[in-house]
Amino acid sequence: MENLNLVLPEIFISLSIMFLLVLGVFKKDSSKITFILSLFAILITAIITINETFSVSRETLFNESVVIDSLSSLMKIITLVGGFLVLVISSRYLKTFKIYNIEYPILILSSILGMMVMISSNDLIVFYMGLELQSLALYVLATYNRDQLKSSEAGLKYFVLSALSSGLLLYGCSLVYGFSGSTNFDIISNQLNSNEYVLTFGIVFILVGLAFKISAVPFHMWAPDVYEGSPTTVTLFFTMVPKIAALTLFIRFLYVPFLNLIDQWQMIIVFLSIASMIFGAVAAIGQTNIKRLIAYSSISHIGYTLAGLATASNEGIQSSIIYISIYVVMNLALFCCLLMLRRKDQYYEDISDLSGLSKNHPILSLCLLVILFSLAGIPPLAGFFAKFYVFIAVLEQSMYFLAIVGLLSTVVAAFYYLRIIKIIYFDKEKDKYDTDHSLWLKFSLTVSTILILLYFIFPSQLIEVVSRINII
Amino acid sequence: MNFPILSSLILLPIVGALFLFFTKDKEGNNLTAKYVALFTTVVNFLISIYLWISFDQSTSSFQFVEDRVWIEGFINYKVGVDGISILFIILTTFITPICIISVNNSVKNRLRDFLIAILIMESFMIGVFCALDLVVFYLFFEAGLIPMFLIIGIWGGARRVYSAFKFFLYTLLGSVLMLVAIISIYWITGTTDVIQLYEIGIDVKYQNLLWLAFFSSFAVKTPMWPVHTWLPDAHVEAPTAGSVLLAAILLKMAGYGFIRFSLGLFPIASEVFTPLIYTLSVIAIIFTSLIALMQEDMKKLIAYSSVAHMGFVTLGIFTLQQQGIEGSIIQMISHGLVSAALFLTVGVVYDRMHSRLISTYGGLVSVIPKYSILFMLFALASLGLPGTSGFIGEFLILMGAFKDNFLVAVIASIGVILGAAYMLWLYKRVVFGKLINEDLKKILDLNRSEYFILSCLAAPILFFGFYPDPLINTIEVSVTDLINMHNSNIASK
Secondary structure, three states: OOOHHHHHHHHHHHHHHHHHHHHHHHOOOOHHHHHHHHHHHHHHHHHHHHHHHOOOOEEEEOOOOEEEEHHHHHHHHHHHHHHHHHHHHHHHHHHHOOOOOOHHHHHHHHHHHHHHHHHHEOEHHHHHHHHHHHHHHHHHHHOOOOOOHHHHHHHHHHHHHHHHHHHHHHHHHHHHHHHHOOOEHHHHHHHOOOOOHHHHHHHHHHHHHHHHHOOOOOOOOHHHHHHHHOOHHHHHHHHHHHHHHHHHHHHHHHHOOOHHHHHHHHHHHHHHHHHHHHHHHHHHHHOOEHHHHHHHHHHHHHHHHHHHHOOOOHHHHHHHHHHHHHHHHHHHHHHHHHHOOEEOOEEOOEHHHHOOHHHHOHHHHHHHHHHHHHHHOOOOOHHHHHHHHHHHHHHHOOOHHHHHHHHHHHHHHHHHHHHHHHHHHHOOOOOOOOOOOOHHHHHHHHHHHHHHHHHHHOOHHHHHHHOOOOOO | OOOOHHHHHHHHHHHHHHHHHOOOOOOOOOHHHHHHHHHHHHHHHHHHHHHHHOOOOOOOOOEEEEEEEEEOOOEEEEEEEOHHHHHHHHHHHHHHHHHHHHHHHHOOOOHHHHHHHHHHHHHHHHHHHHEOEHHHHHHHHHHOHHHHHHHHHHHOOOOHHHHHHHHHHHHHHHHHHHHHHHHHHHHHHOOOEHHHHHHHOOOHHHHHHHHHHHHHHHHHHOOOOOOOOHHHHHHHHOOHHHHHHHHHHHHHHHHHHHHHHHHHHOHHHHHHHHHHHHHHHHHHHHHHHHHHHOOOEHHHHHHHHHHHHHHHHHHHHOOOOHHHHHHHHHHHHHHHHHHHHHHHHHHHHHHHHOOOEHHHOOOHHHOOHHHHHHHHHHHHHHHOOOOOHHHHHHHHHHHHHHHHOHHHHHHHHHHHHHHHHHHHHHHHHHHOOOOOOHHHHHOOOOOHHHHHHHHHHHHHHHHHHHOOHHHHHHHHHHHHHHHHHHHHHHHOO
């Protein structure tokens, strides 16, 4: 008998989804109660995850198709925390657009379930199942504000392109299966050897599919449009949570089945990383919409995360995870600020709407200042340490070119972050924005900003947690 | 020594800034905020004086060292001072209160925020000068960009946005390569602790590249020709207090970095690249002096003179002679005082006339005599007249240079003449001559606070000009040991 306690988080969250769906069918005007219950569901799932799996070093279930280890439990917790915060700060925004319905929390829960399955997968089929579950939920979320043309367009675009990439991914999986005779990661790892050239195609197809999911250059084209068109809270979800799951898959694929084929994939990852860092930095310069700008900046941040993965070392993986964790916090803080740009039930998302913000909203501007300098990677803020750890890992492997290109592109990136700071602090002020924000929004912004600002006092804690992850 | 005196020096301004942050911002002349900031910085100055008094001048080892684990098994928060760094710390704590007194007229809006920026800047600058770990040094070195960017950008002149961006991006671009070098040093030697690195030494085959990476950062910050172009822009657009901080202390970070890191960590590479430094320094001295001659904007002229003076400093450091390095340090301290004073004197007339153009002025001596006398003193100190601190530094540098390379020394000496030319000509055009501009007739002489801060700056300039012993005694042992260490490293090559 399998130890089902290890998958209790997944079981619990699926039961909650079904219960909430039934509740939504039978009870009228149940959106508020659904929101609250789904928050509790996420919270309880997180507690179960911590209790049941956090101390597990490595266990497999169901014919070794699901793996529970320190990587999966940490990533699940980050996913759950991200999902929780998104739900908590969305309600005001959704009410404004009259889309405060029961489907929203349920879709978020479903996509979280999909991601948790992805994170734990040790088998091609399980992995694909999780991926599709999360993608389907995300397509609907992207088009959630269905009365707006842009939101529908975003959803359609995301659906078509994502389906294409899933196709590529499946094709790659079938090639890998053909050469190894198994769908299990551990068995594939033993069966594969680097002499088969056609196998390289399989790896490339899988990597392309995954690169699409995390929007690494050159598979990033969907990201700016989808991010701009989707409702802001959904964009927040897009920029944080699915990336964590996709990053975990990158780690799983590269370091379990394909570990022996490192010569084949290392150059690809280095290229994806460099291209994302440079393109993300350069393309963001000309943007006028904050959400589009965040899309490009997230592309360049993914580049740094990939730089850590390209090192093929435990330190590299750990630095990538640290990077993505800090990035999640910075991103959350940035979106909290964006959600505060509201005046008479209208949300503003152009960079020029920030003009002179520091005159009327000094505290909000100060938070933005800290967040933007941190995103630019200026010490002593958290964003600097994220980059610092990545480059330590990169330089340990003597990959000087990657490190220098990466650091030079931070200078380019610094330019557009500075441009926003300039608009906030140096330009003429506009009308005041409303200040009656929900308590959760203020709370999330304050806590995340303080975390960014004071991370440098206790940098060891995060490293300690992450250093338990030893994949290789 | 159990009391963490250096950490308290670093933290005190931040505490003051936090306190200011929670006070209410008032429009106009916010006296409460000013007194809080002034009190903080004066206390900091007194602590640093106490540090100097209890400093043991007979040893070159680091004193008041604090060593705490910061990132487990990787970086320690390590600070300490030796004879070289202590002077820069005192310069910092001395200049900052003067900046705060001087903001009376130049900063009209958001005074509280301005003072917060200055206080945070002070703590970062002190951190740079006492950091004994490369990563800690880098953190402080880079973190200073944030407050300075805001000081230039929010309270600056007409082209402030351009200047702030140029300042920030130039410096950042220079520094990222240093970060690569610091991490590489960690992987080569297994530590970023400066004291341990002095003992271990870095393998010769890495030294040249690492030296160049550090150089790229320090050259921009110094600034050396041809990457000096950010400085005139930043100086001209920054508010007076910002220019003072920039000229007096920020530029010294790079000179200090050259001595502490380039010479200390990469002795062989320093020897290899001496011709490069000589060339760039001599070009800086001659070329920027000539540019300074042609300036019509007073602040720009002083900015270019800073580049020329820093050319002397880099020249002196890389003579690798006792006199040269001591001269460079004294020149840096002296330039810190003199350039601060010059920017403040320009600020005084700018606050009254709102023009920095030399042609606006002329004949000031007949209306504001007190101002003219002090201005003369600073101009003479800037050109290195015997009896002022500027002389000691330049003289020692040239002495070191003559020992090492005759040709370079001769060319640099021409720079001294050019320095006299542009400074005296500036003085003549501003202070002497006929009083043509009608508006000037109503100009007021120095008020009490201006008189006070300029006298505060004049006193050490004259004092150390006649009696430089306190400075030389403080740095002597450290410099001697640095040279000895350098020579033994070269010999063991």
